[in-house]
Amino acid sequence: MLKKSPLAPKLFPNLPKIKGIRLACIHSGIRYKDKLDLSLIYMTKETNVACVVTRSQTPSAPVIWCKKIRNIGKARALIVNSGNANAHTGDKGMETVKKTVNAIVNHIGCKKNEVYVCSTGVIGEFLNENIITAAIPKLIKQKASSWKEVAESICTTDTFIKGAKSKFKIEDKQFNVVGIAKGSGMIFPNMGTMLGFIFTDLPLSANILNILLKEAVEKSFNSITVDGDTSTSDTCLLFSSPSISLNRSIKTIGDKRLNFFREALDKVLQSLAQQIVCDGEGASKFITINVSSVKSQKIARNIGLAIANSSLVKTAIAGEDPNWGRIIMAIGKSGSPLIQNKISIAINKVKITDKGILIPNYKEEVVAKKMKNKNIVIDIDMGMGKEKSTIWTCDLTQEYIKINADYRS
Amino acid sequence: MLKKSPLAPKLFPNLPKIKGIRLACIHSGIRYKDKLDLSLIYMTKETNVACVVTRSQTPSAPVIWCKKIRNIGKARALIVNSGNANAHTGDKGMETVKKTVNAIVNHIGCKKNEVYVCSTGVIGEFLNENIITAAIPKLIKQKASSWKEVAESICTTDTFIKGAKSKFKIEDKQFNVVGIAKGSGMIFPNMGTMLGFIFTDLPLSANILNILLKEAVEKSFNSITVDGDTSTSDTCLLFSSPSISLNRSIKTIGDKRLNFFREALDKVLQSLAQQIVCDGEGASKFITINVSSVKSQKIARNIGLAIANSSLVKTAIAGEDPNWGRIIMAIGKSGSPLIQNKISIAINKVKITDKGILIPNYKEEVVAKKMKNKNIVIDIDMGMGKEKSTIWTCDLTQEYIKINADYRS
Numbered sequence: 001m002l003k004k005s006p007l008a009p010k011l012f013p014n015l016p017k018i019k020g021i022r023l024a025c026i027h028s029g030i031r032y033k034d035k036l037d038l039s040l041i042y043m044t045k046e047t048n049v050a051c052v053v054t055r056s057q058t059p060s061a062p063v064i065w066c067k068k069i070r071n072i073g074k075a076r077a078l079i080v081n082s083g084n085a086n087a088h089t090g091d092k093g094m095e096t097v098k099k100t101v102n103a104i105v106n107h108i109g110c111k112k113n114e115v116y117v118c119s120t121g122v123i124g125e126f127l128n129e130n131i132i133t134a135a136i137p138k139l140i141k142q143k144a145s146s147w148k149e150v151a152e153s154i155c156t157t158d159t160f161i162k163g164a165k166s167k168f169k170i171e172d173k174q175f176n177v178v179g180i181a182k183g184s185g186m187i188f189p190n191m192g193t194m195l196g197f198i199f200t201d202l203p204l205s206a207n208i209l210n211i212l213l214k215e216a217v218e219k220s221f222n223s224i225t226v227d228g229d230t231s232t233s234d235t236c237l238l239f240s241s242p243s244i245s246l247n248r249s250i251k252t253i254g255d256k257r258l259n260f261f262r263e264a265l266d267k268v269l270q271s272l273a274q275q276i277v278c279d280g281e282g283a284s285k286f287i288t289i290n291v292s293s294v295k296s297q298k299i300a301r302n303i304g305l306a307i308a309n310s311s312l313v314k315t316a317i318a319g320e321d322p323n324w325g326r327i328i329m330a331i332g333k334s335g336s337p338l339i340q341n342k343i344s345i346a347i348n349k350v351k352i353t354d355k356g357i358l359i360p361n362y363k364e365e366v367v368a369k370k371m372k373n374k375n376i377v378i379d380i381d382m383g384m385g386k387e388k389s390t391i392w393t394c395d396l397t398q399e400y401i402k403i404n405a406d407y408r409s
Numbered sequence: 410m411l412k413k414s415p416l417a418p419k420l421f422p423n424l425p426k427i428k429g430i431r432l433a434c435i436h437s438g439i440r441y442k443d444k445l446d447l448s449l450i451y452m453t454k455e456t457n458v459a460c461v462v463t464r465s466q467t468p469s470a471p472v473i474w475c476k477k478i479r480n481i482g483k484a485r486a487l488i489v490n491s492g493n494a495n496a497h498t499g500d501k502g503m504e505t506v507k508k509t510v511n512a513i514v515n516h517i518g519c520k521k522n523e524v525y526v527c528s529t530g531v532i533g534e535f536l537n538e539n540i541i542t543a544a545i546p547k548l549i550k551q552k553a554s555s556w557k558e559v560a561e562s563i564c565t566t567d568t569f570i571k572g573a574k575s576k577f578k579i580e581d582k583q584f585n586v587v588g589i590a591k592g593s594g595m596i597f598p599n600m601g602t603m604l605g606f607i608f609t610d611l612p613l614s615a616n617i618l619n620i621l622l623k624e625a626v627e628k629s630f631n632s633i634t635v636d637g638d639t640s641t642s643d644t645c646l647l648f649s650s651p652s653i654s655l656n657r658s659i660k661t662i663g664d665k666r667l668n669f670f671r672e673a674l675d676k677v678l679q680s681l682a683q684q685i686v687c688d689g690e691g692a693s694k695f696i697t698i699n700v701s702s703v704k705s706q707k708i709a710r711n712i713g714l715a716i717a718n719s720s721l722v723k724t725a726i727a728g729e730d731p732n733w734g735r736i737i738m739a740i741g742k743s744g745s746p747l748i749q750n751k752i753s754i755a756i757n758k759v760k761i762t763d764k765g766i767l768i769p770n771y772k773e774e775v776v777a778k779k780m781k782n783k784n785i786v787i788d789i790d791m792g793m794g795k796e797k798s799t800i801w802t803c804d805l806t807q808e809y810i811k812i813n814a815d816y817r818s
Contacts, residue, residue, distance in 0.1 A: 054741075055744070056738070056741035056742060057740070057741045057742075057743065057744060057745060057746070057747050057749075058737050058738065058740055058741030058747070058749050058752075059741065085734075087734070087737070088734065088737045088749065088762070088765065088766065089766060090749075090750050090764075090765045090766040091750070092766070122734065123734025123735075123737060123738065124733065124734050124737065124762070124766075124767050125767075227720040227721065228637075228718075228719075228720070229719050229720060229721050229735075229738060229739070229742065230738065230741065230742040231738065232737065232738055232741055309637075310637075310638055311636040311637070311638065311720070311805075311809075311813070312636065312638050312813055315809075315810055315813035315814045316813065316814065318810065318814040319813070319814030321814070324533065325494075325496070325497065325531065325532025325533050326532075326638075328467050328496070328497045328532060328533065328641065329465070329467065329532070329638060329639065329640065329641055330638070331466070331467055332463075332465035332466045332467030332468065332639065332641055333465060333466075333638065333639040334466065335464070335466060336466060337466070338466050338467070340466075340467050340497065340499075341499050341500075343467075353497070353533070355499075356497065356499050357497065357498060357499040357501070357533075358533050358534075396720075396810060396814075397810060397814070398807045398810045398811065398814075400720075400724075400810070401724055401727065401805065401806060401807045401809070401810055402807065404720070404721055404724035404725065404728070405724045405725065405727045405728030405730065405806070405807075
């Protein structure tokens, strides 16, 4: 792994086992010399799944496969390799996915459309399916791996491994949400992508999982950006194991008990999303952008992302420079409807503009001092409504250029 | 001025005088110590004008003013200052524009809606109108300035001054198109913006100028990007002086003689746009992206801009790394309809992918060698239609971060 990000959390959390979910991973040698690089996660019968993938128009072969099977909503296995994205590999790449799926079907006796496939790594190179099919029987026979090992096996340019958990009670039974992720979000490094795999032991239908995953992804993985680039392989899967049953099962999205799950899911996804930002290439600051007082959450996200994707805002923050004119520029660039003389901006709780102009007696040095902090919070009050949203990003540093200009060559 | 860009042209061109257009500029002391910073260009009666401004939702006070008067289509004066953008300055900023306009009206006896105002520089600081109104009588009395001096006076973070010219004949009379510009395009530096002022002695109505300017801007200033950021102050003006008359005047947009003008206008605007890219902060490579075989020019521009705005493509080029997977990623990110197995990519004429996959016997080192060139040409053939378009950009280097993280502080 590369040098650990200065924003990395101290420890990988101690993630609980989820009944009905078995983990296995090995070093198969797809690309890396020593690193774990192939995981097979297999699930008990009747495991339901929801799947969200990249909006890229040049998706990888595994993404095309996942999109094809996701409407069935059942899962028995997830196979993930790092080192090769199997993207832009044409018909041959799709053949590799199918052979992988067939090999798993033959070994565990499930249906093809219950096998999910994810690949992350180099784009445009052919993935050697023989390495994977040869590894499958070994993965099935070996003793169970840990969440930590699986989280490591899916990493590429990550500088630390990412996991999160949350628990809640329904009918006095304890349920868990466990998640692992990799990547630096939209940053799409040379061998990069965002993958997120979430598991719960609360039994839920694929339909309910789908609605809740989409909601939660909007507020987490879709609320982060590193440099605005989008991977060909981004995939987020939410699995529900039926191993613990409820006396009165949850059948509709209106069931109020779902709020406990919603909260736990948000917590896990937001933690993973924020960890991805903390691993943004070259990141030295963690930036939170709160946009409030707008007519819809969509407008808030639009404005927040315009600020978060602005190279000029990000470089100013890297330089600890309170160059708030760049924030105004980015708000204007968002294309969102606004009234300029209603906008208020604060950085780390110090008000800078109020109702469209600089506050009287503004002291730049006060903000500059606050910006030495690792955590930067930008509050934008648009003065036009009651909705709000939060976006997370990191700064843009010389280290980013160094990593991305020099990495492969 | 900062250290000259390695992509700067050797010389400022020798621009001809345009009959009916008088130039004057001085050092007024708005911000800079020694630099020319205020220009007044005044025009003979019956000068027509077309005006295109930024799409920013937080436009500067001068942009709001220009938008208000541009439908009249007449111009007698253009006043431009550098050092202060008069942006996000509320009602007070608009008062400054009005006082400036009034001062010019009083001195040259024209209408208010014939006076164009542009400001470029720091955002959010109040512009001292007294400096400007005091300078106006001096500007009117002093001897005429040169194009070169005016081009210098509008610069802020530019590392070289920008001008272009072209000529053509109609009815055996020679006509000129002359243009000056400043800025690094969408790069929106600390004190930045894109300004372009174009002058012709071919007499044309405001209506015709408007149509032709919009067409030409699409193919020039709207086909460049440095980092995807949009200024609050971008303004392009096209003035037509009536000083040389035609025996048979051009009255409709269908007049075929307009093609001579179109060609000259395109040449000047594209040269200025390319000069702006060459002055992109930290630029070390000039990048041309040709997208062909698509169903519309809009799709071609969309795809081209997605590539040109990708930090990962730009850093790869800075590192002379033929990381073509990032180009595929950017094409996918554009959201344009496509068929992946029809896409062909070449860099500096070396074919890399054909019909969606890597060509047999692809040799990365051949492309890597070609990428040592200052000029990088990326050809994308989408295999889906007959339209095409070209986008120009520059690479993203450590120098960019240095300039933008450290400039003000």
